[in-house]
Amino acid sequence: MTQQHPSLALNDGRSIPQLGLGVWRTPADATAQAVKAALAAGYRHIDTAAIYGNEAGVGEGLRTSGVAREEVFITTKLWNAEQGLDSTLRAFDASMQLLGLDVLDLYLIHWPNPSRDLYVDTWRAFVRLQSEGRVRSIGVSNFEPEHIDRLVQETGAKPVLNQIELHPRFQQRRLREYHAANGIATQAWSPLGQGQLLEDAGIEAIAARHGKTPAQVVVRWHIEVGNVVIPKSVNPGRIAENADVFDFALDAQDMAAIAQLDQAEGRIGPNPLTAAF
Ligand code: NAD
Numbered sequence: 001m002t003q004q005h006p007s008l009a010l011n012d013g014r015s016i017p018q019l020g021l022g023v024w025r026t027p028a029d030a031t032a033q034a035v036k037a038a039l040a041a042g043y044r045h046i047d048t049a050a051i052y053g054n055e056a057g058v059g060e061g062l063r064t065s066g067v068a069r070e071e072v073f074i075t076t077k078l079w080n081a082e083q084g085l086d087s088t089l090r091a092f093d094a095s096m097q098l099l100g101l102d103v104l105d106l107y108l109i110h111w112p113n114p115s116r117d118l119y120v121d122t123w124r125a126f127v128r129l130q131s132e133g134r135v136r137s138i139g140v141s142n143f144e145p146e147h148i149d150r151l152v153q154e155t156g157a158k159p160v161l162n163q164i165e166l167h168p169r170f171q172q173r174r175l176r177e178y179h180a181a182n183g184i185a186t187q188a189w190s191p192l193g194q195g196q197l198l199e200d201a202g203i204e205a206i207a208a209r210h211g212k213t214p215a216q217v218v219v220r221w222h223i224e225v226g227n228v229v230i231p232k233s234v235n236p237g238r239i240a241e242n243a244d245v246f247d248f249a250l251d252a253q254d255m256a257a258i259a260q261l262d263q264a265e266g267r268i269g270p271n272p273l274t275a276a277f
Contacts, residue, residue, distance in 0.1 A: 003042060003246045008228060010160040011183040014137050016106070017073050018223055019243055020045030022189070022232035024052050030234050031057025032064065037236035039065040039072065041243050047163075047230040049077035049110055050095050059100035074101065077110040077141060078126075080277060083118035088125035092134070104135040108163055112140070112147040115276045119147060120154050127157045139163070141189070142272040145178045161185035166227060167193040168203070168218060168258050170266035176225075187228040190268055192218050202261065206254045213241060220245045221258050 007015040021038040023031055023046065031054040035046055039061070048058045055076060062072055076099065082091035096104065107126060112119045119140075126138040140148065141163035152158050162179060166172045166188035179186045197203060198214040207217045215231065219242050222229035231242045250258075270277075 003243075005042065005044060005243070005246070006223070008185055008226070010137055010185060011158060012137055012160050014160070016137075016161070016185065016228055017043075017045035018228050019043065019219070019245075020047050020073070020075070020228070020230040021239065022047045022230035023054055023058065024049070024232060026052070026054055026057075026232065026234050028054045028057050032061035033236075034234045034239065035061025036065045037239045038243075039067045041236075041240040043239075043243060044071055045073040045075075045230070047075045048099075049079070049108075050082070050091060051077070051079040051110065055095055055098035056100075059098065063100065069101075073105045074099065075106040075108060076104060077108040078122065080111050080113050080116075083109070083113065083116065083122045085121045085125045088122050089129070092125075092129055096134070103133065106137045106139055106160070107135045108139050108141045109143070111142045111275055111277075112144070112272055113276055114147065114273065120151060123151045123155055123157065127155055139187075141187075142275070144272055145175070147272075148178075148182070148184070158182070159184060161187050161228065163187040163189055163228075165190055165267055165269050166222075167191055167266075168197055168200075168221060168261040169193055169263050170268070171259070171262040173262070176227075185228055186226070187230065188222050189230065191222050191227070191229045191231050194268055196268070197261075200261065202257050206250070206257065209254075210248050210250075212245075212248060215242055216245050217250070217254075219243075220248065220250055221255070224250055224255070
């Protein structure tokens, strides 16, 4: 049975379903099927990006799912090579063409790329796209507080969320506190640690106690700490499993055990301060 997923309020008056399907590394020709499986399992939120090469599959999956466009929250991201005012406007049009959408729910700057110093101009293009009604909400990904502060200082426009690497081995407490203090939602990428966390003995023990799987325990942890969470799978059974997390709760002992898994060096992906690609 599918359950209605909770939503989180955004600082622009809109809201975002707390659980979504991620499609990084989902092959282009498998994307429509994965999106349809997710929508059939009750998901109402899909996370893609121009660089994933599967925006067309996301659009196709949505159109052939039987679920109304307005019920589904679609995010895509501007790739680094397109940063800058005019190039962002062109890249947005290209993404919308592939997605087959008139209006996008959320557009994100994929990485700050501080060494290129184009993210403020890029943000000005995002503000313009929003004022034209082409995108409902605008946000960032892999930004550190210093990058977000600069956007706000130079444009007056605050991102609704920051999508960052976040999982039990890399819990990002400092950044989550900054987001909370500034009314910015935290969205977790690689929420399952790209699958590596699912063999952790502590997570397995919690799962066994609740009669749930390790993936369900980790997704549930994200829900309980207040993250927006976008686990990826192409397997319809796993897609459904990852969303079947609304019939149990972690207790204080479970939360304390998961808190212990945090590691200063737990990051899997690049460091946004130095990543330049
Ligand atoms: P993830 O943490 O979601 O892990 C996905 C992997 O976990 C799968 O490939 C599969 O091997 C395994 N898995 C998933 N469900 C499972 C289950 N129920 N049982 C067993 N194994 C299971 O990793 P991810 O894809 O890196 O991250 C999720 C999404 O986050 C991406 O698809 C993408 O949308 C987004 N993302 C964004 C950025 C960014 O820079 N903004 C970077 C990476 C990922």
